[in-house]
Amino acid sequence: MAIKRVPTPAGDEAWLVTGYDQVRALLADRRLGRGHADPDNAPRFVDSVPLGRPHKATQEEENERHAWMRRLLAPSFSARNMESLRPRVRHLVDGLLDDLVALPQPADFHEAVSFPLPVLVICELLGVPYEDRETFRGWSEAMSTLNNPQKSQEGFMCLWTYMGELVARKKKEPGDDVITRLIEGTPPGQDEVVAQLSAGLLFAGHETTVAAIDRGVMLLSLNPGQWDALRENPQNVPDVVEEILRHRSPVAARSDDSGMPRYAMSDIEIEGVRIPAGDLVLLGIGQANRDETRFPDPAAFLPRESNPHLTFGHGPRFCVGAPLARVELTEVFTALVTRFATFGLAVDVAQLTLRAEQLVGGVAELPVRWTAS
Structure with missing residues (x-):
């Protein structure tokens, strides 16, 4: 059944839709x-x-607030504006890979490329000093801690205060x-x-893309045939990026009984099930992205002629940062397959350290080896 009641990690109950x-x-x-009437x-x-x-x-206030935010953010993150950033992103990727190949092998790709690239880009876009990255990195990690509400709140307050000070400076x-x-x-x-x-943009603008870059390296390492195919035809990188976005991590720590949390602000009926207003609904994006009716052989990692994955959402709440993430991922993997003859994990995926306590998940480090083209 596509909808069922499940316990949440916090101990409450929700409707999981898959x-x-x-x-x-x-x-x-x-x-x-x-939004919720009684949060x-x-x-x-x-x-x-x-x-x-x-x-x-x-419900009316929620939709008005969301529409206002979209009007405010959409111009800055439009596909055209993000495409104009491509040469700058390409330059940043090349510089980070230059630094990577100067390191002894194996090297940590997570620290050398996956983390700094999205942070550099979002800092430049937002106007946040890049030299503060380690400070707000700590706050972001604290904020997204799953099992320590006090630590999460303190991280959020520090990041919010930092952004408040930055806003005050930019007004002048x-x-x-x-x-x-x-x-x-x-x-x-x-x-x-x-x-x-702004704090939300800074957090979302790097955490999820960092995890996606790491995930792509893992998936290509586990599927060397796809690496070889991209080496022969780098123009297919955008299709592979969509498959990276569709796939879950090979080292995912989450249970399948999870999803994107939303609240029913009115009664909703789906699959003959009535969801009362105020109930928590988990939208199982990962499960939907593996639905066999839409994705034949969903466990396979391969470029698809049609890949309507829901990783960035759908409709009026489609992720405003999707064009930016696609530019960053495309430039990273195009550079990898054109610069390196071989490239991949230096350890088995089972040896990777999971960020199991973090909301976005991912890995703490990503040791890789390579040979130049």
Whole structure:
């Protein structure tokens, strides 16, 4: 069945929806959101700030807030603007790979490329000083801790305070960056809103892409035939990137009984099941991306002629950062297959250290070996 009741990691109950068609429909359903009439007593997904408790909002307020955020952010993250960044991203990738090959083998690809690239790019876009990366990295990791609510809250407050100070500086010294444009597009007296939104962009703008780059390296290492095929035809990298996005990590630590948390802001009926307003709904993106009715042989890692995965969502809540993530991933893997004859993990995936306590998951390090072309 595509919908069932499951316990959440935080100990409450939720509706888990796993079928592709059902998840896709709910992603576009405006009756689902992050708002709740009684957030203090709402069922929880995890004990971390990013996906912890909902904010207080009616369905109308939630949709108005979301529409305002989209209007504010969409121009800065449009596909055209992100495509114009491609030469800069390519330059950054080349520089990071130059640094990588200067290291003794095996080298940690996570620290050398996967982490710094998305951070460099999002810092430049937002107008955040790159030299502060280790500081906000610590706050981001604390904020996304799953089993320590106090640590998560403290990380969030530190990141929010940092962004508030940055917003105050940019009001005095505007720049050509997203945070300045957020300030200019927000009514006076909304500095805390801008700071919170900017903190969310900084967190989301690097954490998920870091994990996706690492995942791609693992998947290509486990599927050398795909590496060889890309070496022969690098123009197929975009199709492989979509498959990387569709796939879950080979070392995923999460149970299948998880998903993207949303709250029913009105009663919803799906598959003959009534979901009352206020209930927690987990949209099983990973499960939907492995639905055999949409993805024949879903466990296989191969470029697909049609790959309508739901990793970035669907409809009005489609991820605003999707074009940026695609540019970054495409440039990384194009560079790898053109610069290296062989490239891949230096250890078995079972030896990798999982970031099991982190919301985004992923690995703590990624030892790799290579030979130049």
